[in-house]
Amino acid sequence: MPNPLLSWKNISVSFPTHETSIPSESINFPDGEVQENEFLWIDGISGAGKSTLMHLIKGIIPRYIFAKIAGEFTYLGQDILQTYPKELDQKTVYVFQNPYSQMVTPRAKEELIFGMENYQFSTPLIEAESHLWAEKFRLTLLLEQKTYTLSGGQCQRLVLASSLACNPRILLFDEPTAFMDPQTKKDFYELLRTLKGKFTIIVIDHNVPQLSSLCDKKIFWPVTTGASTMELTSIPPLPPCKDFHLNCHNISFAYPGKNIFQNMNFQADTQKIISILGENGSGKTTFFKILSQMLKLREAKIDFFLGQQKLSGKKCFEAMSIIYQNSEAQFYFDTVREELSFQTSQLDLVMELATLLGLKKTLDRSPYMLSEGQKRRLSILIAIAQGKPLILYDEPTYGQDSENISLITRLMLALKDANRLQIIITHDRPWAHKISDEVYHLENQKLVRQ
């Protein structure tokens, strides 16, 4: 039997810490192998080390990120941990989770050909491939734009097109569709279907039903962290807030050359979960910026009512919390305990919740050192500790494993029972329909109820 294309056995990786040079707790990988043109799906809990595997295949570890590695990792029988084959480097493309940090060049058209230029493609070939992939990924109209003006989904499409244009043999995708709207996601999996059998494909993704029918093999990463969350039985009742009402009238907004909202009205009441869906770049995040008064519009009228009282000016900020995709934007203190204690009236309840959410052991650690799932839970707990009646979530399930999603869902339902109004931006349509009282779709510059 021929050697598998890639094979790893008894692999464990540990990273030295800066302070002591003592390696951190090691990540142990389940053994696996991939044959040529096979499709492998890797699922598992957040922070278990799935991306580290991709880094090993691409040779980023240990060539560029120092780590202590034990075990055996081979490419066609050849050890890649000792000497990384140049051939494998050129044959492998790796598309990351966060599209913004993959953008290198100033304009989209240069980004599209970036990989092909690196691998010294001829000019006619670059021209042909760039046309082909720009059309396939609906990028033609975006090519003259500056890359920092693109939305997350548009960036991801651009990087994917640029990588696939390099004619690779091994495709590594780390949650490639996390920022994509449902249509683009569907298109992407259709594209994967056409690529299946022609390339070796390894995809890391959570809860993607399409992948079950696509993959030849699946590895589920073993549960090694966050075990305490499994013990969660029920969330204690949270202190209720006063009734809250939100009324937006006549919202119109445009970016240069693009209308986002046109005379849009929106109303929402307390004790509801409202989801907002929409294509990439349709203005979902802009809507949050307007709601939270980060963007101020002259003509628009946005009123907040707490009980019978109309909130004005700074009082509005006291009534809302925002939870961004990047949870780290919310952390200001040195320890988790300080984050949770700041301006908290019911500290005992918050600490009880922290225990239930698996954060008890982390109370004296820096919030930046938590896993992605823990950071997201902490950011929601901060919002609970603040006791705000309106909570806005930007993609709360992004990058989360099924266990964390279930936990976040339960927290949100508990908050709903405590009379909170929660508005969510998400691409996860099934989850949105499952959890929400109202689902809106952003289309034709308006929010349309579904």
Add this chain to the structure above:
Amino acid sequence: MKIHPCILLVLSLISIIAVLILGPCRTTGILFILHGLICLKTGLRPLTFLNVFLLAFFFSLSLFILNYLYTTLEVANYNFARAILLTSFSLSAGLIIDFERLLLFLMSKRVLSATTGYPIFAAINALEQLKEEKKRLSHLARMRGLTHFRYQLHQIMPLLVFALRHSQRAATAMIARGLNDQKVFYFDYTIPKKDFYIGAIFLLLQLAVFVLGQAY
């Protein structure tokens, strides 16, 4: 009209060097007018140019006051004029030079290696994101009630963490996408002949002003 950034850089540098050598005088005054013409020719709005001049004026005024207090009026006047000229030249040059195209030109001519140039691009891209993140942090801080001045310092840490994570991811992405110094360039970044002639004319004018200014 767009002029190649390399030409603009050379012309601006000559004007700046002239001010550094000669200080404020008739020659540098004429060079300033020539520089203004180049700025307007490349599409800088007169109002923006005026704003740049005003900014330079107020910046230099502070230097003037300091000089006036500690030295003589003559020295203060001299340094004031010199500071206005230097600041106006540098600021307006910063506005008219397309630095991205300049970097791409330098990389395509192998003056600058791709492994140095592209990280600079990543840093330029990151500036916009850092700006956005700073706005977001300030906004979130206001919502959490962290409005006291001492909490402003607390924003440094999340911003620093964001910058570190972003740069690490960008560096990894560049490696993963095969960035190397043998990279080829598809687009043509060379200096068009027309720009070269325009640059040559302005350069001759600058030299003429320089030589004649010294002679008389």
